[in-house]
Amino acid sequence: MPELPEVETVRRGLEPVFTGSGLAQVELRRADLRFPFPQGFAARLAGRRVEALKRRAKYLLGELDSGETLIMHLGMSGSFRIDADDPEGAYHRAVTTKPAHDHVVFHFTSGASVTYNDPRRFGFMLLVPRGEMAAHPLFNGLGVEPLGPELTPQRLAEELRGRKAPLKAALLDQRIIAGLGNIYVCEAMHRSYLSPLRAAGTLVDAKGKPKRGLVDLVEAIRQVLGEAIEAGGSSLRDHRQTDGSLGYFQHSFRVYDREDAPCPTPGCRGHVSRVIQSGRSTFFCRDCQK
Known part of the structure; x- marks a missing residue:
């Protein structure tokens, strides 16, 4: 999709x-x-x-x-x-x-x-x-826009505090952040060196403040989405732009759909792993994503 x-x-x-x-x-x-x-x-x-x-x-x-x-x-x-x-x-x-x-x-x-x-x-x-519109079933439960000013480390910390669910699952929850999907969650977690398997609440300290990893994650989400938009999106299966041309961000994937490839993080000797979470493929590096 x-x-x-x-x-x-x-x-x-x-x-x-x-x-x-x-x-x-x-x-x-x-x-x-x-x-x-x-x-x-x-x-x-x-x-x-x-x-x-x-x-x-x-x-x-x-x-x-x-x-x-x-x-x-x-x-x-x-x-x-x-x-x-x-x-x-x-x-x-x-x-x-x-x-x-x-x-x-x-x-x-x-x-x-x-x-x-x-x-x-x-x-x-x-x-x-x-x-x-605001009360319509399609929109009344949606979370913040990931490219809007409402997505801040503190706002995300409030949403993730105490959550034991895996970080990947929390980021895909449309009630927390609206519009994030599997591809760009994988890419953002790799850029911020965060494992998709860790409990989402571990990125929030005892006072409810965002830890450094959560600050980096918010910035990574903005960066990866912005770069993907500038590249015209990712042409996987059916996606085309309105002029019929393809998007090109798939050529910039660091981990998504790159199972067994060397991790692109400088100095990392790991390889990209693939696991299934909630029926979806997750791609990440076990060595540098903690």
Whole structure:
């Protein structure tokens, strides 16, 4: 499933076309994705203007002038393709996915169109009144944004204090930090030399203050997510950017999917290990991650 950097990359690609643009028509080529489309979905979008395109965790949020918010989730294999009338335009690229899986087409008054393609159909789209977003089941339990100012060592210490669960499990808990996924948790823990197997609460001292490792972890989370966004995300399986091109952060992985490779930490003689935690692969170095 695309993680936060992939979704943020898609948001940045779509923003110039969506934001400030009018929707002339929305074409639905089937009645549902993971869920049925909301009643009157296409009609409620037609004639509306997108005031802003935002992201919350792994959700894209199109704020409409009607007061509703268009919620879009990519699921396992969803992607957006931007096409413009001008074949030399900045958003025109060769089609890279099968047209049979083109399920939604947004036609803008500018002449541009955006097509949502999803072979597995695990993605979905909803319309929710903006004033009800905070209480919506998808959002009311989400934790802080990892790239926002709310994620601080002290805030994370408050969440982890007394927790006996493994650090990896705690970091993947969307109620603590929203949007973090398996790839970037593995990478951030390696950068901060923290074992995914240690109890999460061991990073907090007796007074509830963050230990040095937790301070380093917060900085590593910000660094790895920022670098991944700049690289266009990681193209594993289905992820592509809005112009059809691939992300390249997978070439910078230190440990993820590098089982048995030498640890890249300078001076470390260890190798990358792989273990299964909660049904997911965890990659780390047993020698330098403690």
